[in-house]
Amino acid sequence: MLFEESLLYEQSVQGRSGVDIEEVQLTQIQTGQPIREHIGLPEVSEPQVVRHFTRLSGQNYSIDTNFFPLGSCTMKHNPRINEKVARLSGFANIHPLQNDETVQGSLALMFELEKWLSTLTGMHKTTLNPSAGAHGELTGAMIIKKAHEAKGNPRKIILVPDSAHGTNPATAAMCGYTCKTIPSNKKGLVDLEAFNSAIETYGNDIAAFMLTNPNTCGLFEPNVKIISNKLHEIGAYFYCDGANFNAICGKVKPADIGVDVMQFNLHKTFSTPHGGGGPGSGPVSVCEELAAYLPVPYVTKLKDGPFKLITENKTSIGRIRTFQGQFGMFVRALTYMKSHGINGLTSASENAVLNANYILSHLQENYNAPFNKEKGVYCMHECLFSEKWQKEHGIGTNEIAKALLDNGIHPMTVYFPLVVNGAMLIEPTESEPKEVLDYFIQTMKNIAKEVQSENSKEKFSNSPSKTFRQKLDEVQAAKNPKVTYEML
Numbered sequence: 180m181l182f183e184e185s186l187l188y189e190q191s192v193q194g195r196s197g198v199d200i201e202e203v204q205l206t207q208i209q210t211g212q213p214i215r216e217h218i219g220l221p222e223v224s225e226p227q228v229v230r231h232f233t234r235l236s237g238q239n240y241s242i243d244t245n246f247f248p249l250g251s252c253t254m255k256h257n258p259r260i261n262e263k264v265a266r267l268s269g270f271a272n273i274h275p276l277q278n279d280e281t282v283q284g285s286l287a288l289m290f291e292l293e294k295w296l297s298t299l300t301g302m303h304k305t306t307l308n309p310s311a312g313a314h315g316e317l318t319g320a321m322i323i324k325k326a327h328e329a330k331g332n333p334r335k336i337i338l339v340p341d342s343a344h345g346t347n348p349a350t351a352a353m354c355g356y357t358c359k360t361i362p363s364n365k366k367g368l369v370d371l372e373a374f375n376s377a378i379e380t381y382g383n384d385i386a387a388f389m390l391t392n393p394n395t396c397g398l399f400e401p402n403v404k405i406i407s408n409k410l411h412e413i414g415a416y417f418y419c420d421g422a423n424f425n426a427i428c429g430k431v432k433p434a435d436i437g438v439d440v441m442q443f444n445l446h447k448t449f450s451t452p453h454g455g456g457g458p459g460s461g462p463v464s465v466c467e468e469l470a471a472y473l474p475v476p477y478v479t480k481l482k483d484g485p486f487k488l489i490t491e492n493k494t495s496i497g498r499i500r501t502f503q504g505q506f507g508m509f510v511r512a513l514t515y516m517k518s519h520g521i522n523g524l525t526s527a528s529e530n531a532v533l534n535a536n537y538i539l540s541h542l543q544e545n546y547n548a549p550f551n552k553e554k555g556v557y558c559m560h561e562c563l564f565s566e567k568w569q570k571e572h573g574i575g576t577n578e579i580a581k582a583l584l585d586n587g588i589h590p591m592t593v594y595f596p597l598v599v600n601g602a603m604l605i606e607p608t609e610s611e612p613k614e615v616l617d618y619f620i621q622t623m624k625n626i627a628k629e630v631q632s633e634n635s636k637e638k639f640s641n642s643p644s645k646t647f648r649q650k651l652d653e654v655q656a657a658k659n660p661k662v663t664y665e666m667l
């Protein structure tokens with residue numbers, strides 16, 4: 180049973196404390212008030228704090244409690260061995276400003292993680308610095324920009340397909356580029372004619388093409404080599420958004436299909452925590468030609484053995500954040516890689532693809548799968564449905580998503596990618612057993628049956644009704660959000 184939870188500020192009682200803080204020497208601090216009162220922290224006991232956060236955690240939906248098929252997000256299980264290793268004192272209790280000699284083990288770990296990532300992409304070198312996927316994209320775009328400038332040939336345009344994640348055009352724009360959109364064809368893939376004509380029109384003004392592969396329709400781009408060859412012919416770079424790498428890890432080396440730059444999302448492919456449980460981490464691999472521009476700092480191994488953090492490099496784009504990156508995530512990601520081995524990583528990708536196709540094959544009997552109708556067109560690690568079927572029955576994708584909540588399932592990604600109206604993008608990941616997939620499929624089929632029943636419209640307009648918070652006024656939430664707490 181879940182109850183409303185008051186804020187710690189509302190539970191605060193003057194003078195109550197969970198820790199004994201030494202009397203503050205007012206002569207040393209010029210505020211004139213004890214520091215706790217001055218910054219207005221809630222005054223609560225330790226048991227109050229423990230209960231507060233334990234109760235709040237019960238209101239949270241997470242991969243640790245239920246199925247979370249959020250497309251393009253790879254919400255896979257976070258193995259507990261990762262957490263155990265990350266908590267080892269030598270990793271958990273160090274400071275980024277320590278001298279290299281005192282953190283050799285941690286530098287060795289970063290060096291090894293970089294090697295694993297470079298091996299998986301088949302590329303020359305990898306930076307671990309970026310703090311998330313989008314930050315990795317920005318780092319990659321800055322590297323591309325610097326490389327063109329170094330050749331004395333600054334360029335203005337980045338090509339982006341219309342199925343791209345919103346961060347791709349945002350990244351290009353932040354880096355000062357103009358975006359040109361390449362439409363998708365009827366099969367959900369890059370429209371080659373449109374791509375070729377953009378190459379002809381903009382030619383040497385094109386800095387790069389940013390492509391997510393497999394793309395956000397869950398499809399592997401079959402013309403990827405034609406695309407990369409064309410780009411290289413005009414001296415442009417091929418940027419691959421690697422957020423969907425979980426579909427091909429160990430199966431495809433991006434370098435082999437002509438990719439010059441790719442970001443990883445460690446919090447997707449390599450099982451480090453997501454969202455509120457993050458932080459994220461977005462390492463970037465680059466080809467040999469671009470390696471000189473990678474950001475600092477990075478770890479190198481000196482001839483006589485020790486590891487050293489290199490903090491300056493004349494050709495580098497410089498620093499993109501404080502310190503070395505999300506070190507705790509490096510520990511978790513490398514633990515995941517080493518505990519699986521290359522064969523384990525490969526079979527994780529195979530099972531992720533198998534699970535998505537299992538769902539696709541069952542649900543395309545009920546819902547409209549726009550790109551898989553022809554026999555033999557499989558999906559990669561996620562499957563995509565449109566709004567067509569439910570619209571014909573007077574219901575939208577949003578209602579399906581809310582009905583899932585009433586069945587204890589987190590909705591899939593909805594209304595993305597934009598190339599499909601009312602999209603439902605489902606990514607089960609490899610961590611789910613068949614029973615969970617079957618429960619999800621059965622629930623979606625039950626919902627489809629209800630959609631066809633008489634008074635379905637009314638029923639769907641009231642869901643979710645079984646969740647802690649029921650149907651929200653989403654228009655108000657979007658237009659009039661109250662994001663600060665007003666103390667009474």
Ligand SMILES: *Cc1c(COP(=O)(O)O)cnc(C)c1O
Pocket residue numbers: 251252311312313314344346391395420422423444459460461
């Ligand atoms: C998740 C995602 C991103 C952004 O990654 P963040 O780590 O959330 O910044 C970019 N592109 C695609 C295709 C994604 O799925």
